[in-house]
Amino acid sequence: MAFEGLSERLQSVMRKLRGKGKVTEADLKEAMREVRLALLEADVNFKVVKSFIDRVKERAIGQEVLKSLTPGQQVIKVVNEELTALMGGEQSKLVQSANPPTKIMMVGLQGAGKTTTSGKLVRYLQKQNRRALLVAADVYRPAAIRQLEILGADLNTPVFSLGDKEDPVVIAQRGVAKAKEENLDYVIIDTAGRLHVDQEMMDELKRIREQVEPDEILLVVDAMTGQDAVNVAETFHSELGLTGVVLTKLDGDTRGGAALSVKAVTQCPIKFVGLGEKTDALEPFYPDRMASRILGMGDVLTLIEKAQAAVDAEKAKELERKMRTLSFTFDDFLDQLQQVRKMGPLEDMLAMLPGAGQIKGLKNLQVDEKQLSRVEAIIRSMTPQEKENPEIINASRRKRIANGSGTTVQDVNRLLKQFNDMKKMMKQFSQMSKGGKRKKRGFRFPFMQ
Amino acid sequence: MSFFRKLKESVSKKTDSVTQKFMTGLKKTSTQFVGAISDLFAGRSKIDEDLYEELEEILIGADVGVTTTMELTERLRSEVKERKIKEPSELQPLLMELISEMLSDKQRESKLNLNEDGLTVILFVGVNGVGKTTTIGKLAHRFKSEGKKVVLAAGDTFRAGAIEQLETWGERVGVDVIKHQAGADPAAVIYDGIQAARARKADILLCDTAGRLQNKVNLMEELKKVYRVVKREVPDGPHEVLLVLDATTGQNALIQAKQFGEAVNVSGIVLTKLDGTAKGGIVIAINHELNLPVKLVGLGEKADDLQDFDADQFLHALFKEAMEEEMQAE
Ligand SMILES: Nc1nc2c(ncn2[C@@H]2O[C@H](COP(=O)(O)OP(=O)(O)OP(=O)(O)O)[C@@H](O)[C@H]2O)c(=O)[nH]1
Ligand SMILES: [Mg+2]
Numbered sequence: 001m002a003f004e005g006l007s008e009r010l011q012s013v014m015r016k017l018r019g020k021g022k023v024t025e026a027d028l029k030e031a032m033r034e035v036r037l038a039l040l041e042a043d044v045n046f047k048v049v050k051s052f053i054d055r056v057k058e059r060a061i062g063q064e065v066l067k068s069l070t071p072g073q074q075v076i077k078v079v080n081e082e083l084t085a086l087m088g089g090e091q092s093k094l095v096q097s098a099n100p101p102t103k104i105m106m107v108g109l110q111g112a113g114k115t116t117t118s119g120k121l122v123r124y125l126q127k128q129n130r131r132a133l134l135v136a137a138d139v140y141r142p143a144a145i146r147q148l149e150i151l152g153a154d155l156n157t158p159v160f161s162l163g164d165k166e167d168p169v170v171i172a173q174r175g176v177a178k179a180k181e182e183n184l185d186y187v188i189i190d191t192a193g194r195l196h197v198d199q200e201m202m203d204e205l206k207r208i209r210e211q212v213e214p215d216e217i218l219l220v221v222d223a224m225t226g227q228d229a230v231n232v233a234e235t236f237h238s239e240l241g242l243t244g245v246v247l248t249k250l251d252g253d254t255r256g257g258a259a260l261s262v263k264a265v266t267q268c269p270i271k272f273v274g275l276g277e278k279t280d281a282l283e284p285f286y287p288d289r290m291a292s293r294i295l296g297m298g299d300v301l302t303l304i305e306k307a308q309a310a311v312d313a314e315k316a317k318e319l320e321r322k323m324r325t326l327s328f329t330f331d332d333f334l335d336q337l338q339q340v341r342k343m344g345p346l347e348d349m350l351a352m353l354p355g356a357g358q359i360k361g362l363k364n365l366q367v368d369e370k371q372l373s374r375v376e377a378i379i380r381s382m383t384p385q386e387k388e389n390p391e392i393i394n395a396s397r398r399k400r401i402a403n404g405s406g407t408t409v410q411d412v413n414r415l416l417k418q419f420n421d422m423k424k425m426m427k428q429f430s431q432m433s434k435g436g437k438r439k440k441r442g443f444r445f446p447f448m449q
Numbered sequence: 450m451s452f453f454r455k456l457k458e459s460v461s462k463k464t465d466s467v468t469q470k471f472m473t474g475l476k477k478t479s480t481q482f483v484g485a486i487s488d489l490f491a492g493r494s495k496i497d498e499d500l501y502e503e504l505e506e507i508l509i510g511a512d513v514g515v516t517t518t519m520e521l522t523e524r525l526r527s528e529v530k531e532r533k534i535k536e537p538s539e540l541q542p543l544l545m546e547l548i549s550e551m552l553s554d555k556q557r558e559s560k561l562n563l564n565e566d567g568l569t570v571i572l573f574v575g576v577n578g579v580g581k582t583t584t585i586g587k588l589a590h591r592f593k594s595e596g597k598k599v600v601l602a603a604g605d606t607f608r609a610g611a612i613e614q615l616e617t618w619g620e621r622v623g624v625d626v627i628k629h630q631a632g633a634d635p636a637a638v639i640y641d642g643i644q645a646a647r648a649r650k651a652d653i654l655l656c657d658t659a660g661r662l663q664n665k666v667n668l669m670e671e672l673k674k675v676y677r678v679v680k681r682e683v684p685d686g687p688h689e690v691l692l693v694l695d696a697t698t699g700q701n702a703l704i705q706a707k708q709f710g711e712a713v714n715v716s717g718i719v720l721t722k723l724d725g726t727a728k729g730g731i732v733i734a735i736n737h738e739l740n741l742p743v744k745l746v747g748l749g750e751k752a753d754d755l756q757d758f759d760a761d762q763f764l765h766a767l768f769k770e771a772m773e774e775e776m777q778a779e
Pocket of ligand 2: 583611658659
């Protein structure tokens with residue numbers, strides 16, 4: 001995983017502070033330096049980081065935190081509150097016009113993922129029984145129209161196009177008229193990628209906006225964007241007045257600090273995140289989860305939700321309890337394996353676990369489906385006692401299990417180790433969520449108390 | 450002779466038009482980056498911690514990356530001590546010198562590796578949307594106008610419209626495109642590309658591949674297979690494996706370079722969209738941390754918006770203002 005050291009470092013700073021009965025100004029300064037580096041390494045814009053740190057420092061000193069009885073905890077509280085505030089509060093939904101079709105205009109730099117996201121939005125709307133028209137207003141990039149047409153065909157959704165010789169403003173206008181005629185709920189205008197500094201191309205967008213009067217203007221931003229994210233977002237926002245942001249390619253291993261930057265300069269809500277190349281890989285955005293990702297804490301909430309969608313609710317509750325109480329056995333493990341395979345690509349799931357990247361065994365477990373069948377065979381060759389208490393599996397038992405499952409003793413050893421690693425991770429996880437009263441959140445930063 | 454004069458001299462040996470094009474593309478980079486640094490040094494009366502911290506921010510703001518930035522400011526600190534430098538204004542040339550020292554040795558000979566007596570195979574790899582297909586179109590245009598016979602292989606069989614996009618470039622530039630239908634095995638397309646290029650006695654085969662995120666194990670395996678096919682069919686190939694990076698990318702670019710490097714033995718970087726982002730700092734980080742040379746630079750969407758990367762020119766453009774001030778003073 002990308003910045004493995006990052007969360008570790010941050011946590012150790014927070015741990016140091018937490019233990020202190022007295023926090024000097026120097027302690028605070030050092031802690032803030034670490035927080036600053038952590039955010040910078042995650043690509044949060046340095047100006048955003050700076051004002052964040054200043055705010056935390058000011059509050060920490062201003063509130064006489066340093067002289068309070070539990071100064072360490074007070075500082076941690078301030079950091080956490082400010083970070084959540086910076087990410088934005090509640091989840092923000094797609095606008096729905098009282099006067100359909102709801103008009104959505106997609107804008108952004110080249111290669112950000114506008115066309116793919118347009119297709120994903122159609123899919124998202126379809127799931128709510130809403131019908132949309134896609135409008136091909138990118139007349140510049142070779143085969144951009146073709147790309148949208150293929151997506152539309154896959155999605156069983158009409159695509160409006162006038163070829164690549166017509167003015168995009170006219171295409172947009174007539175596309176919207178067409179959607180109205182057909183009584184569709186939404187119309188999504190896919191515009192060409194352009195540089196924020198390309199005035200001529202920015203003017204084109206302004207003209208489209210004036211003609212069409214969109215209900216949503218969504219800026220599509222690549223989650224891997226670096227420091228320049230602020231300039232891009234600032235310019236698009238001041239030229240067009242954005243209503244929201246979509247963050248794409250978040251299935252990569254970037255920390256995605258651009259999310260913070262974009263939010264900070266536009267104050268626009270991030271409405272969706274893209275998590276893959278398929279049309280169903282679009283999800284609503286949850287600010288708190290993103291904050292935890294930027295700090296390298298994984299995304300346990302999403303994982304649990306996925307589990308809930310795939311597994312029945314009773315089982316999920318039971319699993320959660322087992323994870324918490326660490327009474328997780330090989331039976332559960334087997335059960336989980338089968339459920340997980342229903343949930344989607346295993347690698348995506350694993351990427352959401354906190355610290356998953358650090359656990360070697362787990363990493364190897366990743367995508368090898370054959371390996372999974374082997375694991376199943378091994379577990380099935382265990383006695384009920386062995387499944388409950390893997391500690392009793394000694395050398396001769398290992399040999400028996402290997403023989404019974406048609407695998408080798410090494411395979412058995414590997415699985416036992418993986419199981420142990422997994423338990424260790426759950427222990428970490430359960431310690432994280434302990435000590436907090438806000439149980440329903442289920443997951444907390446390790447530096448929260 | 451001062452560092453800047455040396456640099457200037459090496460640059461003026463290069464053709465003026467290339468320099469000009471490069472300079473226009475990098476003008477924003479140059480003004481913003483150098484502007485910020487000159488402001489910083491000019492407004493200070495002493496070298497203190499605040500100054501170092503602000504310098505760090507400027508470098509990080511240019512996407513140089515935390516690690517490289519820290520190393521750079523560490524070196525700066527120790528040089529300042531050693532050379533007993535007191536004036537903030539003296540820091541500026543020193544910093545430029547340190548940055549140029551940081552660039553990889555490989556960067557000095559960053560010409561594309563071409564097979565002079567036979568087929569040259571170049572593989573393009575990278576994450577989604579960085580500019581692989583566009584760069585292939587541009588490079589095909591360049592080779593064609595040098596009188597070489599070029600063939601393109603449509604190895605992106607996954608993304609909707611990817612094959613048609615490459616075909617459009619093929620028509621635009623006037624070169625053949627070898628393709629299968631959507632969803633076909635990319636390794637098979639590349640295999641056919643090699644056979645067709647040989648049969649048509651082509652000089653250059655440019656292989657497109659689908660964009661993929663470096664943490665997708667399956668997709669990286671697919672790419673390795675493409676690489677193996679080229680290796681097997683063309684004994685000394687691929688002659689270049691070019692990783693295309695979007696200049697707007699932040700720290701993740703380093704991970705991309707590392708992961709793709711491990712998977713398919715990347716030989717060089719193409720840095721695209723440098724006409725927009727105004728920051729060239731990522732190049733320093735990639736060079737320094739991964740010892741991978743940048744070979745080409747994308748400066749727009751048109752067929753001729755491609756330049757060889759030249760470290761001296763890059764520095765020249767990056768430090769243009771600083772240089773002019775320095776030489777006026779001399
Ligand atoms: N401004 C600018 N745009 C560029 C440059 N290079 C590519 N682009 C644009 O970036 C977008 C994506 O380029 P593609 O060539 O399709 O990228 P790709 O890597 O092949 O993308 P996938 O195949 O989807 O992974 C297109 O709109 C290009 O016109 C450049 O140097 N400058
Ligand atoms: Mg492509």
